Amino acid sequence: xxxxxxxxxxxxxxxxxxxxxxxxDPDSYRVEALAAGTNLPLLLEQIRQFRxxxxxxxxxxxxxxxxxxxxxxxQVYYGEEGLQxxxxxxxxxxxxxxxxxxxxxxxxxxxxxxxxHIGLANKETLVSxxxxxxxxxxxxxxxxxxxxxEHSAIFQCLNGESPEDIAKLILxxxxxxxxxxxxxxxxxxxxxxxxxxxxWSMGAKITIDSATMVNKGLEVIEAHWLFGIxxxxxxxxxxxxxxxxxxxxxxxxxVMAQLGNPxxxxxxxxxxxxxxxxxxxxxxxxxxxxxxxxxREMDYNRFPCLRIAFDCGREGGTATTVFNAANEEAVARFLxxxxxxxxxxxxxxxxxxxxVTKKNPELEEILQADQWARERAGQFRP
Numbered sequence: 098x099x100x101x102x103x104x105x106x107x108x109x110x111x112x113x114x115x116x117x118x119x120x121x122d123p124d125s126y127r128v129e130a131l132a133a134g135t136n137l138p139l140l141l142e143q144i145r146q147f148r149x150x151x152x153x154x155x156x157x158x159x160x161x162x163x164x165x166x167x168x169x170x171x172q173v174y175y176g177e178e179g180l181q182x183x184x185x186x187x188x189x190x191x192x193x194x195x196x197x198x199x200x201x202x203x204x205x206x207x208x209x210x211x212x213x214h215i216g217l218a219n220k221e222t223l224v225s226x227x228x229x230x231x232x233x234x235x236x237x238x239x240x241x242x243x244x245x246x247e248h249s250a251i252f253q254c255l256n257g258e259s260p261e262d263i264a265k266l267i268l269x270x271x272x273x274x275x276x277x278x279x280x281x282x283x284x285x286x287x288x289x290x291x292x293x294x295x296x297w298s299m300g301a302k303i304t305i306d307s308a309t310m311v312n313k314g315l316e317v318i319e320a321h322w323l324f325g326i327x328x329x330x331x332x333x334x335x336x337x338x339x340x341x342x343x344x345x346x347x348x349x350x351x352v353m354a355q356l357g358n359p360x361x362x363x364x365x366x367x368x369x370x371x372x373x374x375x376x377x378x379x380x381x382x383x384x385x386x387x388x389x390x391x392x393r394e395m396d397y398n399r400f401p402c403l404r405i406a407f408d409c410g411r412e413g414g415t416a417t418t419v420f421n422a423a424n425e426e427a428v429a430r431f432l433x434x435x436x437x438x439x440x441x442x443x444x445x446x447x448x449x450x451x452x453v454t455k456k457n458p459e460l461e462e463i464l465q466a467d468q469w470a471r472e473r474a475g476q477f478r479p
Contacts, residue, residue, distance in 0.1 A: 099124070099125060099126065099127050100125060100126050100127070100190055100191065100369060100370075101126075101127045101129050101187075101188050101189045101190045101191075102115070102119070102126055102127070102128050102129060102189055102190070102191055102192075102193060102369070103128075103129050103130040103131075103132075103183055103184060103187050103189035103191075103192045103193070103208075103213070104116070104128065104130070104131050104132070104192075104193045104195065105132045105180060105183065105184060105192065105193065105194050105195055105196045105201065105204055105219075106132065106133070106134075106193075106194070106195035106196040106197065106201075106218075106219075107131040107132060107133050107140065107143055107195075108133040108134065108136040108139045108140055108143070109134075109195055109196070109197065109300055110195075110300050110303075110361070111193070111195035111218045111244065111361060111365065112131075112133075112193070112195045113139075114361050114362050114365055115193050115195070115216075115365050115369075116128070116143060116146075116147065117362060117378065118362055118365060118366050118369065118377070118378070119147065120146070121377075121378040122375065125375075126369070128147040128148070128149050129149055129150055129151070129187040129188055129189040130149050130150065130151040130152065130153075130183040130187045130189060131143055131144070131147070131149045131151075131152045131153075131183070132152065132153040132154075132179065132180050132183040132184075132196070132204075133152070133153070133154055133155075134154065134155045135154070135155050135159055137154070137159060137162060137163055137166070140152065140154070140163065141163070141166055141167075144167070144169055144171060145169065148169060148171075149171060150171060150172065150187065151171065151172045151173075151174065151182065151183055151186070151187055152171055152172070152173055152174070152183070153173070153174040153175055153176075153179030153180055153182060153183045154173070154174075154175050154179065155175065155176070156175050156176055157175055157176070159175065160173050160174070160175040160179075177200070177203060180196070180200070180203070180204040181203060181204045181207040183204070184204035184205065184207050184208040184211075184213070185204070185207040185208050185210065185211035185213065186211070189213055190213070190214060191213060191214040191215070191216050191242070191368075191369065192204075192205075192208040192213045192214070192215055192216065193216040193218060193244065193365075193368075194208070194215060194216065194217055194218060194219040194222065195218040195219060195244070196219055197219070197221075197300060197302050197303070198219075198221050198302070198421075198425050199221045199222075199225050199418075199421060199422060199425065199467055201219035201221060201222045202221070202222050202225055202226055202230075202463075205217075205219065205222045205230065206226075206229070206230065206233060206460075209230070209233045209234050209237050209239045210233065210237065212237055212238075212239060213239065214239055214240045214242060215234070215239060215240070215241050215242065216242050216244050216365070216368040216369065217241050217242065217243055217244055217245075217248075217319075217323075217368075218244035218245060218365075220245060220315045220316060220318075220319040221315065221421050221425075223318065223319045223322045223323065224315050224318045224319060224417050224418070224420070224421045225417065225418045225421055225422075225463055225467060226418070226458075226460065226463050227318065227319075227321070227322035227417070228322075228457065229459075229460060229463070230322070231322050231323075240371075241323060242368040242371055243319075243323060243364070243368065244361075244364055244365055244368050245316060245319070245364065246339075246342045246343075246357075246359070246361060246363075246364045247268050247269065247316050247320070247342055247343040248316065248319060248320060248323055248343070249342070249355075249363075249364030249367055249368065250341075250342035250343035250344075250354070250355035250364075251266055251320065251323075251324060251343050251345060251355075252323075253355045253367065254343075254344070254345045254353040254354070254355055255324070255345065256372075258345075258347070258353075260324070260325065262347050262348050262349075263324075263326060263330070263345055263346075263347060263348075264330065264346045264347055264348050264350075265326075265330040265331065265332055265345075265346045266320055266324065266326050266330065266331045266332070266343065266344075266345060266346075267332045267333075267334055267343060267344040267345070267346060267352075268313065268316055268317060268320060268331065268332070268333050268334070268343050269333075269334050269335075269336035269339070269341050269342060269343055269344070270310065270313045270333055270334070270335055270336065270395070271294070271307065271335075271336065271337060271339045271359075272310075272335050272337060273294060273304075273307035273308035273309070273310065273312075274290065274291055274292070274293045274294050274304070274307070274308045275290075275291070275308050276335065276337060279399075280398075280399060280439075283438055283439055284437075284439065285437070286438045288431065288432055288434070291304065291305050291308045291431075291438060292304050292305070294307055294308075301432060302425070302428055302429075302432075305428045305431065305432070305441075306424070306428065308438070309400070309402045309438075309441050309442065310400035310402050310403040311402045311403075311406065311424050311428075311441075311445075313333055313403055313406075314402055314403045314405065314406020314407070314409075314420070315406065315421065317331050317333065317403075317406055317407060317410060318406060318409070318410045318417050321410055328407055328410045328411050332395075333395045333403060334392055334393070334394070334395060335392065335393035335394070335395060336390065336391065336392050336393075337391055337393075338387065338390055338391065339359040340356050340357070340358070340359070340382070340384075340387060340390055341354045341355070341356050341390065342354075342355050342356070342357060342364075343355065356382060356384075357382055358379065358380055358381075358382050360379045360380070362377055362378065362379050363377055363379055401442050402424075402441070402442050402445060405420065405442070405445055405446065405449065406420060409449065412454055413454070413456065414454045414455050414456040414457065414458055415452070415454050415455045415458050415462065415463065415466040416449070416452065416454045418458070418463050418466045418467050418470070419448060419449060419452045419466055419467075419469075419470040420445065420449060421467075422466070422467040422468075422470035422471050422474070423444055423445050423448040423449065423470045423471070423473070423474040424441070424444075424445055425471070426444070426470070426471045426474035426475055427440075427441040427444035427445065427474055427477075428441060430444075430474075430475070430477075436477070436479055437479070440477075440479055443477070443479075444474050444477045447473075447477055448470055448473045448474050448477070451473060452466070452469075452470070
């Protein structure tokens with residue numbers, strides 16, 4: 098049976114790897130719709146190869162430029178409305194949400210409302226509005242299928258297990274581009290330094306988040322919502338090789354782990370084929386060649402952003418929304434050279450210190466908190 102897909106963020110890292118899976122097994126998939134930002138040359142290539150019926154781009158200007166180069170019959174949309182159109186108004190069975198940041202929230206909710214299953218690569222959606230998303234998915238009978246390697250690992254380890262038998266979740270972290278540097282050695286690091294991730298090929302924002310450990314903090318919050326586990330039973334362990342993607346410790350003290358090479362096409366395909374497995378266009382794991390796997394206890398003084406994420410998760414409500422939004426603005430400012438790498442965590446602490454948390458917020462309150470946090474983070478002066 099052919100699986101019909103809509104992909105939000107088709108020109109990014111997850112989007113292109115999803116389409117690589119489709120190209121490797123074209124008889125199993127049909128691409129119904131694509132949403133991209135401003136990378137029109139790559140989007141045009143994708144349209145010509147996969148022939149979606151609908152596409153969306155960042156804004157009207159890019160939509161007009163795209164139309165001028167199209168020879169294929171495809172409907173073109175743009176902006177926030179375009180994302181929601183692509184997410185909800187096609188024949189897709191599953192929507193891969195791979196846009197970066199909180200812009201993924203509204204289209205994900207629209208897709209769930211339309212009864213689409215979600216391949217969730219946009220962790221910010223659950224971080225900003227986990228209670229709304231999980232409640233709506235349960236009400237609509239929609240599956241939230243994790244695409245992040247860590248959450249896919251937990252999801253796979255839970256197959257056939259009872260949730261009440263979980264003692265704790267153990268998320269592994271590579272440590273990012275600066276994992277072997279002390280805090281003193283982080284003064285003056287450049288954007289180019291921060292973008293050199295040792296294991297994974299990812300977009301700029303996620304790579305910076307990996308270096309600050311914000312990305313792991315977002316994953317902790319996402320894991321809380323996906324699997325219903327309290328924060329006191331979620332741990333993070335440094336694992337430089339990124340071979341064990343995450344683990345579950347059960348009440349009988351047995352530990353189950355999922356292993357694989359650091360290649361996102363494996364968790365992406367598992368979300369597409371669940372509950373079945375199929376051959377992937379990836380390399381086999383050779384443990385003898387790797388030789389050894391290393392682990393280190395997490396140092397929350399070295400990586401304070403992860404501690405802040407846990408604190409926001411326990412606080413709940415709009416605290417996690419503000420954490421995510423302030424970080425997005427701080428990372429954007431770092432990439433533009435407006436603040437230093439270490440000042441990303443200063444922005445988070447400053448904005449959160451001013452925020453008054455709203456418990457059980459409605460969507461409009463979440464969007465207001467998100468906008469407030471971005472504006473406040475933009476006002477931070479080094």
